[in-house]
Amino acid sequence: MNFFGLGLGLATLLIIGLGFVWVIRGEYYLGYLWWPYVMGFGFLLIAISLFVPSVWGSALLGAVGASIVWGSTELKEQAVRAEVGWYPFNPNPKPQPPLVEQIKKWPAPHL
């Protein structure tokens, strides 16, 4: 019996569950315009996982990275959910990410 896949599957469920939490919090405090940086960070973690010799270390880093890439595409929808009242809306001004004017010109990805 090989328990690696079962364990990684359980760990991934937890990682995806955490995704819901940080997407909600991240949008609340930072706003959805940070999405390119979040996406870049996710891809960076996946790239780093190639250089991690440990099987579990590399696999967990890859799963976390993919979950962060997905979460970056959820930020815009989360902003709308807060605006229509399904989640708390943060009335305070949000910190602007670097190159915010350029980011506003790009369509925020949504899957």
Next chain:
Amino acid sequence: MTFNWIGLVAAVATFLSIWFGHVGVRKIEAASPTIWLPTAVALGLGLALEAGALLTQNLYVSGALGVVGMTILWDALEFSRQHKRIKHGHAPANPNNPRHARLLAESESATTVNWLDRDPMGHVVNLPREEQSL
């Protein structure tokens, strides 16, 4: 320099699993007249994939099957949760689906409108009728 590919395998499996959990579950729930059938299929498929993950000696196959199988087991629950989102108007109902048509008739907040299909405005938006209520 040799790369450790297990991270990339886990990443691709995770991304595809989340994608199916969001997009596939929505589409199947909208098309299916019953909830129990897709739930039972997802349960069976998830268990079969986990059995495969346990039985294979290949690390990459075990990892990918384990991730996809476990999220499909979760998706079995998501069909019921999606039904509730339709009831509350948090996801658009399909009027051609008899189960959704019933929700549209019985629930004040069920709607065919997708409230999320727009860009953020930067301020609170009031929806017509009772759609804000959870």
